[in-house]
């Protein structure tokens with residue numbers, strides 16, 4: 001890990017263990033240009049790559065063709081409306097309504113450590129573990145400045161980028177767009193890897209060709225969304241788990257975003273990532289500043305696997321703050337699929353008793369415990385316990401559950417308001433809406449205008465006072481609709497464009513307060529399943545509900561896409577009943593447990609209705625979780641085979657950091673007749689260690705398992721699975 005500046009050549013070089021990123025200051029005007037990003041290189045002066053000594057040359061030599069220069073120069077952070085016609089990284093409107101901006105070098109600093117970002121989730125590190133480069137750039141006409149920031153971490157191949165903008169002028173200025181990064185590079189026949197989805201089908205891996213023009217993924221839904229994910233990767237032609245070039249970009253933000261790749265007339269690519277400019281307009285008075293969320297870039301020339309493990313390690317070590325990040329999580333049982341809204345204290349106690357017998361450690365009471373909420377049409381905002389359901393109140397129930405020997409957790413949807421609620425009757429203007437236009441309902445609810453301080457105060461107290469009232473150790477923070485009708489009754493007309501971003505900042509502020517007041521609380525974020533599964537939320541909660549789809553086979557696709565970036569320790573995964581409530585599929589109980597093991601593990605079913613053999617299986621699964629959860633939480637993840645790529649099997653391994661132990665999860669999706677056993681090749685073990693494999697007579701070297709492979713007998717039947725445990729032979 002190192003960052004250097006070559007004063008003679010005016011070149012910055014950022015080196016991680018295996019990658020280099022090079023930036024140069026060019027010509028008399030001091031354009032900040034992008035030189036190189038890829039495998040580690042020794043030379044710093046690669047400025048020939050910018051082609052500034054060929055036509056159209058730099059403006060000091062050929063100002064006549066300045067626009068040709070700006071429109072092809074690999075820019076580190078592109079300006080707007082002054083000659084570069086490709087995507088701008090920033091756009092502003094000044095007081096006179098003009099919009100030109102060109103940010104040129106002003107200054108820089110290189111220092112140990114990683115600065116926090118005001119009001120935003122961000123990676124963090126001790127000073128000894130990270131280094132940062134800040135390049136100050138300025139528009140010399142507008143008198144505004146920006147800081148382009150790059151941080152690297154000891155032992156990691158990630159580079160984290162962010163941008164801050166400062167209005168140093170004496171005039172107001174409107175930010176119309178501000179990307180968190182811009183990266184120009186030559187196209188090398190890259191494809192785009194994206195995580196596309198929908199409710200119950202989140203984060204499916206998809207590949208797209210990159211054509212001329214612009215292609216993007218984005219969300220304008222007020223959250224990172226089920227539909228598209230704030231992540232893209234550019235991957236080379238020979239991409240696999242172990243081979244090929246990969247450039248990954250992940251946005252540490254939970255609201256509107258865009259990630260765009262533009263291929264231009266000269267076959268170069270411009271990648272930008274940042275807050276989506278739609279419905280975005282931020283007014284900055286003199287000396288005011290704007291801080292952009294950060295982007296985590298990972299380059300790997302050893303395929304997707306290295307990228308994945310780099311993200312996992314970075315997020316476990318430098319993003320997820322919760323003390324639970326490396327602690328065992330209580331195995332929970334959640335009553336949602338067991339009862340939906342139809343429960344009372346006695347039903348929950350029955351579930352708790354049976355759960356305790358099976359070794360489960362926490363009961364989570366889901367939606368329906370407050371106001372008059374007997375279906376999803378009312379009461380969001382009225383966070384008062386419904387004593388018709390919970391007789392004697394919440395504390396009494398929690399104490400009873402604790403007496404049984406289980407911890408207690410609770411569900412909230414704090415950001416919402418039902419039109420049929422006391423809160424709405426009292427404060428209709430607290431809902432986000434455009435005055436004079438009937439706001440769009442979704443799940444029969446509106447979104448609270450969290451940009452207002454009094455609303456935030458109400459929401460915080462509603463949640464915190466419930467948590468203070470009983471021994472509650474877990475919160476599931478849900479968000480079940482996306483934003484529409486963006487308008488606030490309390491924001492000035494020239495600041496309405498700030499609402500979407502201020503809303504996200506408000507969610508962060510609330511979760512920051514909550515985790516500060518309740519430092520031991522286990523917080524799980526959720527949004528109609530996995531619509532806000534993003535690095536921003538991981539900063540506040542160590543785990544996120546991955547999807548409302550709990551079917552083991554559907555989960556293979558969802559969890560593979562999620563685990564492409566996010567550590568298994570963050571993926572909320574539960575065993576539920578069959579036929580599955582989302583797809584009606586029947587899968588073996590064992591497979592449901594094996595698939596949920598690749599996550600935080602729990603149950604989402606009415607345990608009182610399970611048969612005796614099924615309860616025995618729960619007991620066994622609980623033991624399995626205790627046996628392997630440390631490995632799953634802290635180990636290295638290796639993908640072996642994918643159902644998502646049309647395969648008949650799904651298979652992955654988690655190996656301990658010291659490579660002394662591993663588990664392989666093998667799922668046969670559909671069986672086929674008259675076939676040989678299946679051969680898997682296992683990358684990720686120590687070549688020179690011998691491994692004993694449960695169910696096999698002999699021990700084999702890691703190199704044998706990698707190159708020659710292991711034969712797995714086909715189970716009889718569809719959806720069958722097994723866990724294969726490997727331990728180093730001493």
Ligand code: GLA
Pocket residue numbers: 336366367376411478480526527528529545547548
């Ligand atoms: C969302 C969540 C579910 C459940 C319901 C309750 O859909 O994803 O797990 O909590 O809300 O309404």
